[in-house]
Amino acid sequence: MASPYQPSLLRLLHGLTSFGVLGAWVSGVLIYSAYDGRWGKLPIQPPGDWIEWHGYLGLVLLVPAIGLALYSFSLGRQRLGRASNALPLIALALALVSGLLMEGDWLEEGQLQATVYSLHLTGWLLLSVSVVAHVAGLVRRGGWPLAGSIVSLAVRPGDGPRAWPVQLWTYLRRSRR
Numbered sequence: 001m002a003s004p005y006q007p008s009l010l011r012l013l014h015g016l017t018s019f020g021v022l023g024a025w026v027s028g029v030l031i032y033s034a035y036d037g038r039w040g041k042l043p044i045q046p047p048g049d050w051i052e053w054h055g056y057l058g059l060v061l062l063v064p065a066i067g068l069a070l071y072s073f074s075l076g077r078q079r080l081g082r083a084s085n086a087l088p089l090i091a092l093a094l095a096l097v098s099g100l101l102m103e104g105d106w107l108e109e110g111q112l113q114a115t116v117y118s119l120h121l122t123g124w125l126l127l128s129v130s131v132v133a134h135v136a137g138l139v140r141r142g143g144w145p146l147a148g149s150i151v152s153l154a155v156r157p158g159d160g161p162r163a164w165p166v167q168l169w170t171y172l173r174r175s176r177r
């Protein structure tokens, strides 16, 4: 059986988004532990202005996340029909939009009841659960070869960066018919 292959444009956008999510998740957990901690705290707190890093990472993450969303609603539309693929994207949108509405000093001032902050926490919780469900769904469907295909660096002939505009153009032409 042929090993699963993911288009290179999807792998690039998906990889950048996943790295950004990981960084924002780790810095978010550190902030939660330092300023909130209602449901638990980390035993150690590494020094650093994690609120600033988290905000910065969130802004940088917006770029590949918008790219992945645009890809998913166009070239990746069929895969997005699966709930296990769509849920991480919806949760990420909630986490990012609510994050944009957050004020940095709310947590430092102890304003933990703000609705936007609750939405932001909900977004991150949903994202954590849905990424686990996403990976579990992939492993159930195609085993580790399918899950690992998103990090493979192999590029088939005709799927390099020069093919990306052609792929998009073909999609747009087909969808206009």
Ligand code: HEM
Pocket (backbone or CB within 6 Å): 006, 010, 014, 017, 018, 019, 021, 022, 068, 071, 072, 073, 075, 076, 077, 078, 079, 080, 082, 085, 086, 088, 089, 092, 131, 134, 135, 138, 146, 147, 148, 149, 150
């Ligand atoms: C970090 C958060 C993640 C987000 C926001 C995310 C989001 C997505 C989305 C929206 C798609 C569908 C793309 C399309 O419509 O073409 C997708 C597909 C995929 N993702 Fe993720 N993902 C994440 C993490 C992961 C992880 C950790 C893995 C690997 C272990 C993974 C492996 C895959 C694979 C293999 C596909 C292709 C699925 C298919 O062919 O149906 N993802 N992801």
